[in-house]
Each structure stands twice: as structure tokens, then as C-alpha cells.
Amino acid sequence: MGKCVNHPEREARFVCMKHNVHMCEECVMCRDPEIYCKFRSSCPIWFMHKEEKRKKRQDQEEKVAAAKTFKVSFRPDNKEAEIPDGATLLDAAQAADVPLNASCNGKGSCGKCKLVLESGEIRTIPTPLLSETEKGKNYVLACQSTIHSDVTVRIPAETLEKKLKVAGMGKAATERLKGLVTDIRPMLMEIPIELTPPTLEDSVSDLDRLNRGLRKNGCDVERLNVGLKVMRELAHTMRDENWKVTASVIRKKCSNEILHVAPGNGEGKSLGLAVDVGTTSVVVYLVDMADGAILGATSGHNRQAACGDDVINRIVCAEKDGVKKLGSMVLATINGLISEAVDSIGADTRQIKNVVLSGNTTMTHLLLQIEPAYIRREPYIPTVSEFPVLKGSEVGLKVSPIAAVFVMPGPASYVGGDIVSGVLYTGFHREEALTLFIDVGTNGEIVLGNKDWLMTASCSAGPAFEGG
Incomplete structure (x- = not known):
């Protein structure tokens, strides 16, 4: 590179571009006024080193502080x-x-x-x-x-979030739903089967024998998939209760899948779970999958509220603190409410085999820990608008690991699955009359239309109730 301007016998490691001189490390770092480089006071290299040392000292102090x-x-x-x-x-x-x-x-x-x-x-x-x-x-x-x-x-009383009132919600909802649901078709079907034991004349494999039994019960085995875990356990499962089993089969768009096979023909009452994931509050309903009756309901404040009142603040918070943090907050809210609801009827969370989640587009993205950042940026694009059927273990819900989880689709960034649920519930999309449907929540949405067409719009409605 060249020789040091102060020590010609030394190779220089630094070049001052301002003065076009070469310096060794001693000259750059020297503090002795008798021998320091005459160019140092105006040399950017020296100031760079000085800043680097200051930053290292600051980082060290921050590490010490963080340890406390x-x-x-x-x-x-x-x-x-x-x-x-x-x-x-x-x-x-x-x-x-x-x-x-x-x-x-x-x-x-x-x-x-x-x-x-x-x-x-x-x-x-x-x-x-x-x-x-x-x-x-x-x-x-x-x-x-x-x-x-x-x-x-x-914590003063005015700071604590108040518990939402849900007394009688389950009974009232059951009354409203009477007559609307006549054919209960769960996504996860539990099919009890009594199979004939194999013989020398009937020596098909255990899986073929199971498929034969499922076919007799109306299951489309031509589109049926089965995982390795089920196959590994199948031999013992089939024989544990003398060829009586219960197969858990999930229905999907293009295929069905055997998720679990249990010995015997009775696993207790199968429960469904409906979750309204609101920006401010979360409500869960426990449903008897045999007749559609609502057995229990509970609600609470969405813990994400600590990160802002509206969906824009939530997205900003997710960009700063990470999607995982906000997803964990709403998941903790839902799981706490599930435990409350299940305890109120003396059931077990593992009995929940079917789940429906409904929320605005931002809430569903955050719950599933999917990046929501571009929902608030022009041209306002969500990552996902229609979700596949998921499993309870994938989402992290306190339900059966094999529970089928259906997330209501949201057609646009600010038109989510909550308003879609409302349209389906009221049924006006099948009516001739022109109807205006309004969902006044923290994120407000309206739908206008009939069986031929539907139009929708949304806005932030929550602040209107706070003088905003």
C-alpha cells in the first residue's frame, strides 16, 4: 500500500484520502501530542476509529444494562x-x-x-x-x-379492561339458529365402523378393510388419503376392540383424508367451536355437533388491544414487534376463552373436533401469523383471501390436534370473513329484496345487494363511539 508518513520503515495500513498520505496503525490511534500524526486532527480515518471505539463502548454499556x-x-x-x-x-x-x-x-x-x-x-x-x-x-x-x-x-379500576357480558348468549343464539341449520355436515366426520375380521378367504390388508367399511358408510374412498402415522398405528388399532373402530375423516375440496383411527365405537360427544375474532373483543361458542345446539358461550377482550385500537395500528405494531407476537396474543385470548367455555359444561377440549374462525382480514392474518403489512399499503393486497382447511395443531388452538379448522374467507383487505359470516347468517344473498346489512364494529363494514349482486364498503367505526 505504501510507507507510513511518520515511520518510513513501516508498511502503512491506512490512507487519508483527504490529505493523500499513508499512515500506520500507531499513527492513526496515537494520542501522544509529541509524536501523533500531524494530519490526525483533520483526518477522517482517525475520526472513524474514534467513532468505532465510542460505539463499541456504548454497545458494551447496553449489554451490561440489558443483563440487569x-x-x-x-x-x-x-x-x-x-x-x-x-x-x-x-x-x-x-x-x-x-x-x-x-x-x-x-x-x-x-x-x-x-x-x-x-x-x-x-x-x-x-x-x-x-x-x-x-x-x-x-x-x-x-x-x-x-x-x-x-x-x-x-392498577386503577378505570385502566382494567371490563369483562364482557355473555350471560344467556348461548341460549339466545340457539333460538335464533333454529330452523336455519337443518343438515349438520361437519368438516371432520367421526365414522363408527364394525368390520368383519380377516380370514384365509378374505385376506385383504387392514387399510383396504378399513376403506371397505368407510365405503359402506357413504365415504368417497376414491378421493381418500391417509398419512404415514395412521398406517403405523393401524394394525394394533384395528384389533384392540375386536375390529370395531372410529375413523376421523376430514372433508376437503378435492379430497378427503383419514386423520385418525381410534379403537371402539365411542369417543364421547363431539363438539364444535365457533370463534368471532373481533378487533376489540373475541367471542366463542361451543356447539353440540349432534343437533347444532349451542352449549356454552364466553367472551373477552382481544389482548392485541394493547397494541392499538384499530387494524392499522395492529399492522404497524406487527411490523415493529413481529407478527408472531400479535398472533400469540390473540391465540392466548381464544385459548383462555375455550378453557372457560369447556369448563362451564364439564367437557374436555379434546372433544372439539370442528372449528370455524371468523374475523376481519387483518385479524385472521395475525391469528395465523401471516404477514399483513401490505393490507395497509397501496394497492392494499392481503396475503391470503381464501384459506384451506387447517388442523387444530397447525393453528395452535386448545382443541383436538386433528380438529378441522375452517377460516371464513375475506374477499378484500378491509372486507373480511366477519361480514361474510353475517351475510350467510341472514341469507339475504338468496333473496330478491334489496337489503342493506351493516356491521358496526371497530372495523365497520356494510353490504348492499340481493341474490343478483352484492356491493361492500368499510371504514373505521370504533372511534365514533369514543368521540373520535
Whole structure:
């Protein structure tokens, strides 16, 4: 490369392009005013090295800070979380599964995530959203308060999300559905079969024998697939209950598939699950697959609300924190409600074999952890508009692993499966009369039309109820 301008005997590793001189490492890094390079004070290489050292020192300090964790305790819930130094109280609330109302996605603009500091050291950003009276009582905004010691906070009543009322919902829904559903055809069929044992004269394979029994029960075995796991277990399963089995077969568009074969002809009552995945709230219904009666219902606030009130804020939050985080939040909401509903009727979550999920396009994308970013960017394209039938284990629902999960299709970025469900429920798409159907939710949608045509539009409706 050349010789050092100060040490001609040395090979130079650096070139100052500004002064067109060569320097060795000692000259670049030297701090001795007697021998330092005369060009150093204006040399960009020296400043680059200086900045690099400063950044390394800063990174080291950040690593040390990140290694510190503090305990945050929430009263009156008595929940706790270990949080890194410098994280916010809102981060701690989410980690401790405390349902704070933080509709602005932590920007400090809604003023809803109020907490009362009882002990510990925090740093807060000044905000006009707290009154002088509240400040005097140690009120802080969770999203604007960083943690620097063990902290105890109290959750005031106005900050907690209220439990939604669902008393009588199941009974009322059953009454409304009477007469609408006359032919119950579950996606996952459980078919009890009593097979004839093999003989020397009838020596077909166990799988062929099973297919023969399924054919007699009206199953289209010509389009029937079977997985390796089922085949591995089949020999013992067929013989455990003297050739009595129950086959779980999932119906798909182009084919059917045997998902499971159980010994015997009785696995208990089969349950269905209907889930309304709303932007603000989530409602689940447990259904008796024998007659369509709704056995139980429960609801709760969507935990994603901590990331913003509307779908745009949710998408922005997903871009910042990852789709997986938001998917886990709504999945935890749904699974908690499933447990509540199942416990209320004394059943088991493994009895749930058929699931229907309905929500707007953004909610279904986030639940399934599918990238929603381009829903909010022109030309506003969803990743998926029509979903294949999925399995409970794929989605992560607290149901039977082989449960068939049907996600209602959403025809456009802001016209989702929730409004499609409403159209199917009312049936006006089969009527002559012109009908206007309105879904006033956080994401509002309307459909106008009849059996010949349908038109739809959407807007953000939730803020209208908050003076927005």
C-alpha cells in the first residue's frame, strides 16, 4: 500500500484520502501530542476509529444494562414479571398478562394505560394527559414510564379492561339458529365402523378393510388419503376392540383424508367451536355437533388491544414487534376463552373436533401469523383471501390436534370473513329484496345487494363511539 508518513520503515495500513498520505496503525490511534500524526486532527480515518471505539463502548454499556432485570409487581392482581432495565411498564404488563387498555400502541397519546406507582424507581416522560390531581397521587402512564429498579404498581379500576357480558348468549343464539341449520355436515366426520375380521378367504390388508367399511358408510374412498402415522398405528388399532373402530375423516375440496383411527365405537360427544375474532373483543361458542345446539358461550377482550385500537395500528405494531407476537396474543385470548367455555359444561377440549374462525382480514392474518403489512399499503393486497382447511395443531388452538379448522374467507383487505359470516347468517344473498346489512364494529363494514349482486364498503367505526 505504501510507507507510513511518520515511520518510513513501516508498511502503512491506512490512507487519508483527504490529505493523500499513508499512515500506520500507531499513527492513526496515537494520542501522544509529541509524536501523533500531524494530519490526525483533520483526518477522517482517525475520526472513524474514534467513532468505532465510542460505539463499541456504548454497545458494551447496553449489554451490561440489558443483563440487569427487575421485578415488576401488579396489584391487586398479584401478577409479576421480570423485565430488563429500561423497559416500559407497558412491556411489563404484557409480560405479566395484565390486560391494560393501551389503544394508542404505546405512543402516549390515548392516556388510557394509567397505573399508580407504589414503590420503586421509574423515569417518566412528561405528559399533559395526567391531571395535577392524578400526578399528586403518583399516577403514571405505563407506556411512558421506564423501569430502573424493582417496582410495585397498582392498577386503577378505570385502566382494567371490563369483562364482557355473555350471560344467556348461548341460549339466545340457539333460538335464533333454529330452523336455519337443518343438515349438520361437519368438516371432520367421526365414522363408527364394525368390520368383519380377516380370514384365509378374505385376506385383504387392514387399510383396504378399513376403506371397505368407510365405503359402506357413504365415504368417497376414491378421493381418500391417509398419512404415514395412521398406517403405523393401524394394525394394533384395528384389533384392540375386536375390529370395531372410529375413523376421523376430514372433508376437503378435492379430497378427503383419514386423520385418525381410534379403537371402539365411542369417543364421547363431539363438539364444535365457533370463534368471532373481533378487533376489540373475541367471542366463542361451543356447539353440540349432534343437533347444532349451542352449549356454552364466553367472551373477552382481544389482548392485541394493547397494541392499538384499530387494524392499522395492529399492522404497524406487527411490523415493529413481529407478527408472531400479535398472533400469540390473540391465540392466548381464544385459548383462555375455550378453557372457560369447556369448563362451564364439564367437557374436555379434546372433544372439539370442528372449528370455524371468523374475523376481519387483518385479524385472521395475525391469528395465523401471516404477514399483513401490505393490507395497509397501496394497492392494499392481503396475503391470503381464501384459506384451506387447517388442523387444530397447525393453528395452535386448545382443541383436538386433528380438529378441522375452517377460516371464513375475506374477499378484500378491509372486507373480511366477519361480514361474510353475517351475510350467510341472514341469507339475504338468496333473496330478491334489496337489503342493506351493516356491521358496526371497530372495523365497520356494510353490504348492499340481493341474490343478483352484492356491493361492500368499510371504514373505521370504533372511534365514533369514543368521540373520535
